[in-house]
Amino acid sequence: MDDLVTARLILHPMSPGEAEQVMGGEPDSSARWAPGYPTGGDMAAARRFLSVCASTGDPQPFGNYEIRSRDDGQAIGGLGFHGPADDDGGVTIGYGLIPSAQGKGYASEALRALLEFARARGITCVHGDTDHDNAASQHVMSAVGMDLVAEDEQLKHYKITWTDGNRNL
Template sequence: MGDLVTTRLVLHPLTAAEAERVVAGTPDAGDRWAPGYPTGGDVLAARRYLAARADCGDPRPFGNFEIRLREDGRAIGGAGFHGPADADGGVTVGYGLVPSARGSGYASEALRALLGFARAHGATRVRGDADHDNLASHRVMTAAGMRPAGQDERVRYFEIGWGDEETA
């Protein structure tokens, strides 16, 4: 599986070795990390990816991606899926950027690429969520085409679907 390339970004599928370096916070000589990378969210996602690999093998195509700037290859965050598609073809997505990369539309650009990727790989629905006070993430998901799909006491849910039960 190759990189997903957008206008300004490269979403690079993490390998096990790259995920281990993210968890350790220790870049290899070939890694180009922006200041602040990896964030706590990147470490959590890399741990989840490594646990999934250990439990059931490589979760691709619904694995994790490192978000890199096309102009210089620096890693500025991560995005990916929380696991394989469920019985109905639904997947859950997450993303995050280092603080210096926020506010430039990178998260929406990365999320749009992931949504297209999910659809092309047979997903029928993509879900995401964000804390109630994380208005920036709400805007990212709506800018990428996801719609509000409910809430609980902690988070607001968003989703987009394709097929007979299409919601977007």
């Protein structure tokens, strides 16, 4: 599968081998990781991706993506789907950036591209959640058109649904 390219980013679909490197925190000689990558969240996402691969096969294009800077090709974070679409055409997403890449609009840019990609492949609904105190992530999901649909003691839950094919991201 090809990389997804935005104005400033490359969203690289991870292979199981690349996910194993991320989970182990050790790149091979071809990997270019910015200082601070991978984060604990990246490692957890790689573990989830490998679990999906083991139980149902590689879910690409609905797997994990490494977020890379177009300027230097270094990995600065990750985003992706928690697995393939459910029976109703819905998916759950997650994302994160290393601290030095936060606050620059990269998360919104990456998530917007991932939502456009999902919608073009027939996904009808995307879910995401964030901690109550993570205002930055709440802002990202709102900025890309996701609506706050529920809250519980730990999380705020966001969702975007496409029913008429006319919603712009």
